Amino acid sequence: MRSKGNWRWWFVGVLVPCAIWAQVKPEQTGQVEKLPSPHPRWVFATDLVLERTSVVDVEQSRFLGVVPAGYGTFLPLFSRRRPEIYVPSTYYSRRTRGERTDVVEIYSTESLGFLTEIPIPPKRALNRIALNHAALSDDERFVAVFNWTTGTSLSIVDVERRQFVAEIDTPGCSLAYAAGPRRFFSLCPDGSAFVVELDDEGRERQRRRTAPFFNPRSDPVTEKAVRAGAIWYFVSFEGVVHPVDVSGEELRFLPTWSLVDEQDRQQSWRTGGAQHLAAHARLGLLFALMHQGGPDTHKEAGTEVWVFDVREHKRLRRIPLRFPGATIYGFAIEPDASWRWPLPWLWQRALDHWIPPLVKSITVTQDAQPLLITACEFAGALGVYDARSGEFLRRVQPIGWMTDLLFAPYESSQ
Amino acid sequence: MGNWLSSWIDAFCANWARRLAEQTSRRGFLARVGALLVGVSSYPLLPVARAHTARREAVPGEPGLDHPEGDPSQCQYWRHCAIDGFLCSCCGGTQRSCPPGTIQSPVTWIGTCRNPADGKLYIISYNDCCAKHVCGLCYCHRNEGDKPVYYPQRSNDINWCHGINNVVYHCSTAIVLGEAKDGV
Structure with a gap:
């Protein structure tokens, strides 16, 4: 049996020097990352399988974290004045049954942590593509959530005072587009817009319906419009651009123009996809996801992105696309040291040339040297291009199990 | 041995x-x-091979089950011309019935599809089956005559699980309502 003195000798003579010379130092537990200020090259990508939004730095190819969501499709809204993200979400008390609760959840942009929630009527529309199913007013005081129960309405939430304010019926008209400090509009089945203006408390101050500005029977606009400054760009199945100026007292429907010319039409070029438009406000650019196909292909995946000058109504360039990347259960499928020749070469050829691009969603960063970001719904991966030259830069993967909608909301570091 | x-x-x-x-x-x-x-x-990505686990129910007056346009487990099935969702035939139901334990939504969207067997146009009701989590098998997305969500009765992007107190979507059926007349 060893004496106490022996143990002391071991401690002083062996353990202490070992601890001092050890290469890996002891570390603290309980550390949680915080985020730096939001950056224009942060991209938010929704994932319907994992029910969350991934936050990705596409400049550094870094996965930063996630913003959770509830059941079904969802649309995150981003404040530029407050470090907050608003997510209208739906929950059942027993996951897919029991009591339904709808809320607007508020998350911190700094920590991505949950801040609070505001209950709203359990009527939120859960349609396949959540684009423009909610909107943040231009003064960032109110969120409008589009409700669908076969009847239509908007739930108005005061996100500054953290309270639900009112439900405003929108007879037969759908969706929510922000159109001024306290104004939203919806689209109606006859091709008109239904405009609601709020008072300082968020209650209805005025409502009016415009004259139809497109023909929903012969050539409907898609609901996936994008906004650049004060102008919303709606694009029809046939590629006609309907700009709507929301800067004045009344909505102004500006002259229409076309994404396609006669030759494009003969070659059956059309716009389509789940999120087929993107805009860069300061540069005055409109990006449209394009494919070749017949009528009724307005949701088909794109093979090219066409870039337009919205002032000149002129196409500036065509960007041929590549498959954004392949993932399976959160693993990126890419060669590592265990892949023997010629597998890496073959796989790279497949990714870049043989697999069709299958791009369903696009967005563009809002900085001076913008990046075009693409995604395919079957993979948790992003394709990154120089939006000005069209050069393919890289793939960023894995970012999830699938990718639905993309957002690059910040114009500069906040 | x-x-x-x-x-x-x-x-x-x-x-x-x-x-x-x-x-x-x-x-x-x-x-x-x-x-x-x-x-x-991905080659070809869609349509993919027939789901062998699917329930394939032949209907008199339609192309046979050995034709893609007559096989309800395939996206090319003639009734699926305006469908967007998971095919109930692959999920324990059929093209005209919901899987066990789900609830069929009474409200729906409609499409107009041509039956290649007789060349006639039919009105198809795409009633969703609801109240269980998404089936996830045999996804099919076709858009003949589809309109945006502000034109609801012709929009396949709308979650039609309504009127049953549960909006959880499982799969979609394709039920013949009748022959389409007068360009409906």
Whole structure:
């Protein structure tokens, strides 16, 4: 049996020097990352399988974290004045049954942590593509959530005072587009817009319906419009651009123009996809996801992105696309040291040339040297291009199990 | 007879698995399997092969089950011309009935599809089956006559699980309502 003195000798003579010379130092537990200020090259990508939004730095190819969501499709809204993200979400008390609760959840942009929630009527529309199913007013005081129960309405939430304010019926008209400090509009089945203006408390101050500005029977606009400054760009199945100026007292429907010319039409070029438009406000650019196909292909995946000058109504360039990347259960499928020749070469050829691009969603960063970001719904991966030259830069993967909608909301570091 | 053969097969498989494990990382193996899966499934991506686990119910007056346009487990099935969702035929139901334990939504969207067997146009009601989590099998997305969500009765993007107190979507049926007349 060893004496106490022996143990002391071991401690002083062996353990202490070992601890001092050890290469890996002891570390603290309980550390949680915080985020730096939001950056224009942060991209938010929704994932319907994992029910969350991934936050990705596409400049550094870094996965930063996630913003959770509830059941079904969802649309995150981003404040530029407050470090907050608003997510209208739906929950059942027993996951897919029991009591339904709808809320607007508020998350911190700094920590991505949950801040609070505001209950709203359990009527939120859960349609396949959540684009423009909610909107943040231009003064960032109110969120409008589009409700669908076969009847239509908007739930108005005061996100500054953290309270639900009112439900405003929108007879037969759908969706929510922000159109001024306290104004939203919806689209109606006859091709008109239904405009609601709020008072300082968020209650209805005025409502009016415009004259139809497109023909929903012969050539409907898609609901996936994008906004650049004060102008919303709606694009029809046939590629006609309907700009709507929301800067004045009344909505102004500006002259229409076309994404396609006669030759494009003969070659059956059309716009389509789940999120087929993107805009860069300061540069005055409109990006449209394009494919070749017949009528009724307005949701088909794109093979090219066409870039337009919205002032000149002129196409500036065509960007041929590549498959954004392949993932399976959160693993990126890419060669590592265990892949023997010629597998890496073959796989790279497949990714870049043989697999069709299958791009369903696009967005563009809002900085001076913008990046075009693409995604395919079957993979948790992003394709990154120089939006000005069209050069393919890289793939960023894995970012999830699938990718639905993309957002690059910040114009500069906040 | 079986003993020595099964021992030999056991030994062969064990050796093969050991060698594979020695030569590959688990992640690398997954990646290669994934590559194979993506490669196989992306050519052609859609429509994919018939779901052998599906319930395929022949209907008199339609193309036979051996034709894609007559097979309710396939996206090319003639009634699916405006569908967006998971086919109930693959999920324990049929093209005209919901899987067990789900609830069929009474409200719906409609499409107008041509039956290649008789060349006639029919009105198809795409009633969603609801109240269980998404089926996830045999996704099919076709848009003949589809309109945006502000034109609801013709929009396949709308979640039609309504009027039943549960909006959880499971799969979609394709039910013939009748022959389309007067350009409906």
